[in-house]
Amino acid sequence: MKKNACLVMLFLFLYSIAGLNSRSFAGTGITGKHEILAQLSYKILKNPVPEPAKASPEIITLSGALRLALKFYPGILSSKYSYIASIYAKNQTLSQYYPQISGNAGFSKNSYMDVNNKNVISGGQIINGPGINYSLNDYSASLNASYVLYSFGSRYYNYLNAKYQMKGARAGYDYDINSDLYEVILDFAQYFADKELMKAAGENLKNDKIQYKAAEAYYKVGTGDLLDAETAKATMETAKATYINSKFNVKIAKLALLNAVGLPPLSKNYRFVNTLKFKPFKNKLKKLIQTAVKYNPQLKQAVYAVKASNASVKKAGGGYFPTFNADFSYTGANSSFPLNKNYSVGLSVSIPIFNGFLTQNEIDYSKAVLNGNVWNKQLTENNIIYSVSNDYYALTNQYLTVKAMKSSEKASNLAYVLALKSYEVGVGSMVQLVNANSQYVSALTDYINGEYTYFYLKARLYSDLGLLRSHYLK
Numbered sequence: 373m374k375k376n377a378c379l380v381m382l383f384l385f386l387y388s389i390a391g392l393n394s395r396s397f398a399g400t401g402i403t404g405k406h407e408i409l410a411q412l413s414y415k416i417l418k419n420p421v422p423e424p425a426k427a428s429p430e431i432i433t434l435s436g437a438l439r440l441a442l443k444f445y446p447g448i449l450s451s452k453y454s455y456i457a458s459i460y461a462k463n464q465t466l467s468q469y470y471p472q473i474s475g476n477a478g479f480s481k482n483s484y485m486d487v488n489n490k491n492v493i494s495g496g497q498i499i500n501g502p503g504i505n506y507s508l509n510d511y512s513a514s515l516n517a518s519y520v521l522y523s524f525g526s527r528y529y530n531y532l533n534a535k536y537q538m539k540g541a542r543a544g545y546d547y548d549i550n551s552d553l554y555e556v557i558l559d560f561a562q563y564f565a566d567k568e569l570m571k572a573a574g575e576n577l578k579n580d581k582i583q584y585k586a587a588e589a590y591y592k593v594g595t596g597d598l599l600d601a602e603t604a605k606a607t608m609e610t611a612k613a614t615y616i617n618s619k620f621n622v623k624i625a626k627l628a629l630l631n632a633v634g635l636p637p638l639s640k641n642y643r644f645v646n647t648l649k650f651k652p653f654k655n656k657l658k659k660l661i662q663t664a665v666k667y668n669p670q671l672k673q674a675v676y677a678v679k680a681s682n683a684s685v686k687k688a689g690g691g692y693f694p695t696f697n698a699d700f701s702y703t704g705a706n707s708s709f710p711l712n713k714n715y716s717v718g719l720s721v722s723i724p725i726f727n728g729f730l731t732q733n734e735i736d737y738s739k740a741v742l743n744g745n746v747w748n749k750q751l752t753e754n755n756i757i758y759s760v761s762n763d764y765y766a767l768t769n770q771y772l773t774v775k776a777m778k779s780s781e782k783a784s785n786l787a788y789v790l791a792l793k794s795y796e797v798g799v800g801s802m803v804q805l806v807n808a809n810s811q812y813v814s815a816l817t818d819y820i821n822g823e824y825t826y827f828y829l830k831a832r833l834y835s836d837l838g839l840l841r842s843h844y845l846k
Contacts, residue, residue: 429640429641429642429643430641430642430643431643432642432643432644432645433644433645433647434557434560434647434648434844435647435844435845437556437560437629437633438553438556438557438841438844439845440633440634440635441552441553441556441632441633441634442549442553442841444633444634444635445552445556445633445634446634447548447552448549448552448634451544451545451548452545454541454544454545455538455541455542455544455545457541458534458537458538458540458541458542459538461534461537461538462531462534462535462537462538464534465530465533465534465535466531468527468530468531469527469531470519471518471519472517472518472519473515473516473517474515474516474517475513475514475515475516476513476514477513477514478511478512478513479509479510479511479512480509480510481507481508481509481510482507482508483507508707509707509708510705510706510707511704511705511706511707511709511711512704512705512711513703513705513711514701514702514703514704515701515702516699516701516702517700517701518698518699518700519697519698520695520697521696521697521698521719522695522696523690523693523695523696524690524693524694524695525686525687525689525690526687526690526693526695529683529684529686529687529690530683530687532679532680532687533680533681533683533684533687535680536676536677536679536680537676537680539672539676539679540672540673540676540680543669543670543672543673543676544669544673546669546672546838547669547670547673549841550669550835550838550840551835552632553835553841553844554831554832554835554840555632556629556632556633557827557828557831558828559629559631559632560629560644561648561824561827561828561831562625562628562629562824563622563625563626563628563629563644564644564646564648564824565625565820565821565823565824566621566622566625567622567625567646568820568824569618569621569817569820569821570615570619570621570622572813572816572817572820573611573614573615573617573618574615574618575813575816576611576614576615576809576813577608577612577614577615579611579788579792579813580604580607580610580611580809581608582792583604583607583608583792583795583805583806583809584601584604584607584608586792586795586796587600587601587603587604587605587802588601588604588605595798599802600801600802603802603803603806604802604806607806607809626644630642648824648827650774650823650826650827652771653767653768653771653830653833655764657760657761657764660764660833660837661757661760661761663837663838663839664756664757664760664836664837664838665756665757666838667837667838667839668756668836668837668838669838670752670756671753671756672838674745674748674749674752674753675749677745677748677749678742678745678746681738681741681742681745682742684738684741684742685735685738685739685742687738688731688735688737688738689731689735691724691727691730691731691734691735692724692731693724694721694722694723694724695721696720697720697721697722698718698719698720699716699717699719699720700715700716700717700718701715701716702714702715702716703716756836759836760833760836760837763829763832763833763836764833766829767826767830767833770822770825770826770829771826773822774819774822774823774826777815777818777819777823778819780815780818780819781812781815781816781818781819783815784808784811784812784814784815784816785812785815785816787808787811787812788805788808788809788811788812790808791804791805791807791808791809792805792808
């Protein structure tokens with residue numbers, strides 16, 4: 373509409389300075405050649421130009437936030453490319469299963485001077501004349517190939533070590549995904565918990581305003597005292613400060629959520645929608661432990677570290693054994709074409725005799741790493757069993773606690789309503805009313821925090837199981 377008004381004002385301004393002639397316009401008093409200006413102004417007022425609609429924010433649920441984190445969060449992407457690098461490192465070890473072929477070609481031009489001989493023969497060329505400067509061209513080409521026929525397992529265990537390191541890197545990638553998505557769930561739940569707490573603070577402020585108005589009214593008509601009015605006012609001001617603080621907490625929680633997802637901070641193009649549902653958890657502990665031992669990425673990482681170090685021990689032992697190789701070469705060289713051709717085909721064996729105790733030290737080192745990884749695997753498995761058990765009992769207890777908190781919140785709300793009515797009819801005190809409201813707000817806050825703590829515990833359980841992504845995304 374602002375654009376339309378500006379255009380109309382422009383037309384009216386042009387008309388006002390233009391002057392009139394004898395022809396009239398539709399009985400309006402507008403005459404002359406500027407009739408067209410009035411027509412355009414009339415059309416603009418009758419058919420205003422529509423303003424472009426503002427793009428509505430994208431709605432993001434919890435699963436949507438997790439998918440965005442998989443796509444944009446830098447920590448996940450960094451871990452992803454570390455895993456991809458391990459794939460190429462494994463592929464490098466496969467090169468020993470293929471022949472190694474190399475070729476080269478060369479050309480050189482060499483200058484000579486002979487002052488004693490009349491006839492010089494070099495490279496098949498005859499040069500006549502004493503003291504003559506001359507040059508010769510040299511051409512060369514070669515093709516070489518080698519292949520490891522047998523290495524007593526050294527080649528195979530080198531590949532096996534790289535393969536298990538790659539699998540361990542994949543498990544590490546899954547573990548990083550697990551950890552980062554867990555943070556997204558925590559921040560998602562915290563954001564909506566803070567929003568609920570802001571509503572509770574707003575309701576508390578509303579109640580305190582009612583108390584203050586009632587106390588002030590009774591004081592003005594002489595049926596209440598000044599202390600009640602001042603107490604109610606102080607309580608209201610405290611509730612107002614709490615409400616303002618809760619609004620800032622919501623903003624901070626949203627920033628944390630955007631950062632965990634990997635979206636730009638202070639972005640206004642996204643609106644988060646709460647899809648968390650409070651419901652009982654019915655799985656059995658024994659089955660949960662079996663699932664964790666099978667799927668937990670941290671335990672998988674420890675298992676593959678044991679397998680990789682075991683292969684490393686066997687690979688180091690290969691240093692005591694010979695290596696059989698097949699070799700082939702073709703060379704050609706001459707000062708002109710065609711080149712002289714030479715072929716070479718053969719077998720070779722490389723026998724280690726003494727390498728300064730290098731092999732023995734490599735074996736001892738690899739065994740030490742293997743033993744460390746074996747005990748780390750055991751420690752990881754014990755910790756996971758403990759964590760899953762702890763998560764299970766904490767989650768079960770929290771569910772029952774939240775149900776009790778809900779009943780307490782309802783009871784305290786009823787107590788506050790009764791205290792307010794008692795005060796209004798003059799049979800209750802302001803102290804009782806303030807205490808009842810405080811107890812109600814406290815019970816409501818505990819219930820909100822308790823419910824979202826349940827969501828935290830549930831996410832932590834699925835994180836320890838290794839099923840965080842599959843549970844929340846599939």
